[in-house]
Each structure stands twice: as structure tokens, then as C-alpha cells.
Amino acid sequence: MVDQSGVTAAWSRYGEADCIRLVGLAPRAQVRIHPATAVVLGTAPPMAGRLLRDGPDTCFLPRFPFLDGTAYIVTVDGSVVAELTRARADEAATTEVLAIYPSAATVPRNLLRGYVWFSAPMSEGQAAPHVRLVDDAGDVLAGALLATDQELWDAGRRRLTVLLDPARIKRGLAPHREAGYPLRSGVPLRLVVDDGFRDARGRRLRAGADRRWQVADDERRHVDPNAWALHVPPVGTAEPLRLGFDRPLDHGLVARCLRVAGPDGRPVEGVADVGAEERSWRLTPRHGWAPGPHRLAVDPVLEDLAGNSVGRVFDRDLARRTDDPRGARPVEVTFHPA
Incomplete structure (x- = not known):
């Protein structure tokens, strides 16, 4: 849910901890998190916890863990921004990966980006630990994916854009000279999304998914x-x-x-x-x-x-x-x- 100030809130992760991630929060805005039952009954103070910066976003980490099956009301400066429901422990996973692009069997060595489509809105802050490029032995291609302060989602948080490090692709830049291309011609690889990626309700995916590519030579021509x-x-x-x-x-x-x-x-x-x-x-x-x-x-x-x-x-x-x-x-x- 989005309020008039443009602040959004969603389930996410901060390091190894579950959190509520707020995007577009003003520097001195007052954030309050209440269990929805407490708001309805007019009881209980806001949840105790910490507000921590994570790149351009702000994450709320509760002093005590969020409760499964509980709805939480997020307010900013007194206005309701969102109501987020924590998935129950016994709630079946329903969200899945619909597609991974490119769908071509072969990609150029200087591949720039890919996309992962999900069947439902996803949590933010989950991509780095749960999306990776690996070789046929399952070893992660270190530094191949670009680490960003903010994940690249569409407005509905169903499509994730995955960027390879452009500084390693552009010839002449220091990262390219030092580490070379993220991919190697003739060496196949896979983009892997594991089932630990959480949807917007905090549930795991029904299953992981991957896309395997062969790697061809570079492509450097205008689209004509x-x-x-x-x-x-x-x-x-x-x-x-x-x-x-x-x-x-x-x-x-x-x-x-x-x-x-x-x-x-x-x-x-x-x-x-x-x-x-x-x-x-x-x-x-x-x-x-x-x-x-x-x-x-x-x-x-x-x-x-x-x-x-x-x-x-x-x-x-x-x-x-x-x-x-x-x-x-x-x-x-x-x-x-x-």
C-alpha cells in the first residue's frame, strides 16, 4: 500500500533478520508499527525496534520477532502506509517463478541483464542471497552480478531485473582490466533462483528455478x-x-x-x-x-x-x-x- 507521500512498505530482510522495508521515507519521519489487533482495540504501544538505513531505504527491525499469521499496521507521521500480514508457519507456498529471461539458449559473452518473473508480489532485499550465476559445477561466479543499493523491481514487485556488472563488460575500465568479463565464451552457466526467496507475505517459493545458457562471442552492433x-x-x-x-x-x-x-x-x-x-x-x-x-x-x-x-x-x-x-x-x- 502507498500513502500520499509516496512511502511504500514491504516485508524484507536486513542481513539475516526479517524486517519491514520502507522506501521513500523522509529523514525525520516518525514510523510506528502496531499489530493490527492492537490498533483495532486501541491497546498496546507501538512495537519496540530499530530503524536502520539500508542504502536509500529504511528497515524496521523489531526487538522481538514478528509473529506468524499476524497483520501489522505501518504508519508514517500518523498516516497509515500499509497493512502487512505475516505468513503462517503452516501456510502452503503458492508463489513460483514464471519465467527467466533471456529465454534464448545462447547469450553473448557481454550479456548485460536478465529478468525473473514471479507469480505474485515479492519481498525486497531478497535478491542478493537468493539469485546467483553459477557454472556447471554449481560454483558461484563471484562478482558477476552487480550489487545495488536498491533492487530493480517493476511497480508490482513481480519482475526483478538482474544486472551483470557493466564495469566488467566495458573494455578499458579498471574492473574489466582486473577481473575480465563476468562470463567466458564457450563456458555454460546458469542463473539460479532458490526457493528461499520470500514473497510479499513472507512465504518461500514453491520451488527454485534456473535457466541455463551457452556463452557465445561478444555482440557489439547497433540494433538495426x-x-x-x-x-x-x-x-x-x-x-x-x-x-x-x-x-x-x-x-x-x-x-x-x-x-x-x-x-x-x-x-x-x-x-x-x-x-x-x-x-x-x-x-x-x-x-x-x-x-x-x-x-x-x-x-x-x-x-x-x-x-x-x-x-x-x-x-x-x-x-x-x-x-x-x-x-x-x-x-x-x-x-x-x-
């Missing part, structure tokens, strides 16, 4: 929409427009970086889907395709797996003119339903 295969649907039908990419693209960006406009300039309404291994995309229109020119607009921030976008190469070679940054305007591709 003119290199895509465009399959144009017949006019008057509701068959999908299909795009075939020349390489896997970033799953989190494809969905929001492609738009289609009709001859009247209005967006073509329909259902868009990202294909297997993020190598294709299709748009199935709500109504039949109109005759006349249509425009596919590609946002220049669209990236491949290595962070190369339409507008720039992530780790460019300054001596190569083809790596120079390109315009910040959308790239448009015109097509005519036949």
Missing part, C-alpha cells in the same frame, strides 16, 4: 530495424504483422518499444506478443488491416542482450565510425498490407 524480416499481412484480414529479428532482443524492452500506426496516423489496436527466444514479435489487430501505408515505429532505446540499442553501441570502439551514436528519434519502417 532495417535488418529485420517483415511479414506483411493481407489487407482486410486480422492476420498478425510479424517481425523476425536478426538476434535476440531484450525482453523487457521489446514490449514497450514497438508501435504500429495506420494510414490515419492512429495506433493500430491489438494484441502484441514476443516470440520464442525474443527473436520475433507479432501484432494481431483488433480489426482488419486497412489499405494504405502503415508505419512501424521503433523506439531508439530498444536493446539487444548486450545492451546495444538502436541509438548506440553499449561498448563502442571509438575508432569505428559504424559504432558512432545515431539519432534519438524513433526509426520508422513503412509497410503496405497487400
Whole structure:
């Protein structure tokens, strides 16, 4: 729950301890935590505990442990921010990992990021101990994932963005010179999410999950929409427009970086889907395709797996003119339903 000040509260971890994590808390704000029954009955003082900074966030650690099956009211400066219910010890785990991206079997050595999708909102502060890159022997690839002060969640806390350390990917930077790439060409690896990752109710996952990748050579090219295969649907039908990419693209960006406009300039309404291994995309229109020119607009921030976008190469070679940054305007591709 979010109050008007923008403060959010969620179950989390601080080191080895359970806590309530507050995001967006003002420096001198007053925080009170009460069991919900005490609030309803008007009894009992707020819980005793400590407020500790954890990067940009603030964590409340109670003097005595939170009670399973109990709801807690979080107030900031007298306003209710959230009601958080602690899972019961006998409550069955229901949250699971829905998908791990990239879904491609092979990734470039300079892979920049991945995504983990969960079936329900998750606790914050759980990623570092429960998400890791390992080799086929199960050994952790030390320092491969970027340690951040704040985890990278979507608004619903269902999608976690996992970043590899960009300073080890960019040639010329000290971490790259000292430790090299996080990944090695020809050496397979797995992104592992273990079942200890807690959801927003404090429950473990139903099961852990992983994604195994082979590692290929580096990818350092602009994303070029003119290199895509465009399959144009017949006019008057509701068959999908299909795009075939020349390489896997970033799953989190494809969905929001492609738009289609009709001859009247209005967006073509329909259902868009990202294909297997993020190598294709299709748009199935709500109504039949109109005759006349249509425009596919590609946002220049669209990236491949290595962070190369339409507008720039992530780790460019300054001596190569083809790596120079390109315009910040959308790239448009015109097509005519036949």
C-alpha cells in the first residue's frame, strides 16, 4: 500500500533478520508499527525496534520477532502506509517463478541483464542471497552480478531485473582490466533462483528455478530495424504483422518499444506478443488491416542482450565510425498490407 507521500512498505530482510522495508521515507519521519489487533482495540504501544538505513531505504527491525499469521499496521507521521500480514508457519507456498529471461539458449559473452518473473508480489532485499550465476559445477561466479543499493523491481514487485556488472563488460575500465568479463565464451552457466526467496507475505517459493545458457562471442552492433524480416499481412484480414529479428532482443524492452500506426496516423489496436527466444514479435489487430501505408515505429532505446540499442553501441570502439551514436528519434519502417 502507498500513502500520499509516496512511502511504500514491504516485508524484507536486513542481513539475516526479517524486517519491514520502507522506501521513500523522509529523514525525520516518525514510523510506528502496531499489530493490527492492537490498533483495532486501541491497546498496546507501538512495537519496540530499530530503524536502520539500508542504502536509500529504511528497515524496521523489531526487538522481538514478528509473529506468524499476524497483520501489522505501518504508519508514517500518523498516516497509515500499509497493512502487512505475516505468513503462517503452516501456510502452503503458492508463489513460483514464471519465467527467466533471456529465454534464448545462447547469450553473448557481454550479456548485460536478465529478468525473473514471479507469480505474485515479492519481498525486497531478497535478491542478493537468493539469485546467483553459477557454472556447471554449481560454483558461484563471484562478482558477476552487480550489487545495488536498491533492487530493480517493476511497480508490482513481480519482475526483478538482474544486472551483470557493466564495469566488467566495458573494455578499458579498471574492473574489466582486473577481473575480465563476468562470463567466458564457450563456458555454460546458469542463473539460479532458490526457493528461499520470500514473497510479499513472507512465504518461500514453491520451488527454485534456473535457466541455463551457452556463452557465445561478444555482440557489439547497433540494433538495426532495417535488418529485420517483415511479414506483411493481407489487407482486410486480422492476420498478425510479424517481425523476425536478426538476434535476440531484450525482453523487457521489446514490449514497450514497438508501435504500429495506420494510414490515419492512429495506433493500430491489438494484441502484441514476443516470440520464442525474443527473436520475433507479432501484432494481431483488433480489426482488419486497412489499405494504405502503415508505419512501424521503433523506439531508439530498444536493446539487444548486450545492451546495444538502436541509438548506440553499449561498448563502442571509438575508432569505428559504424559504432558512432545515431539519432534519438524513433526509426520508422513503412509497410503496405497487400
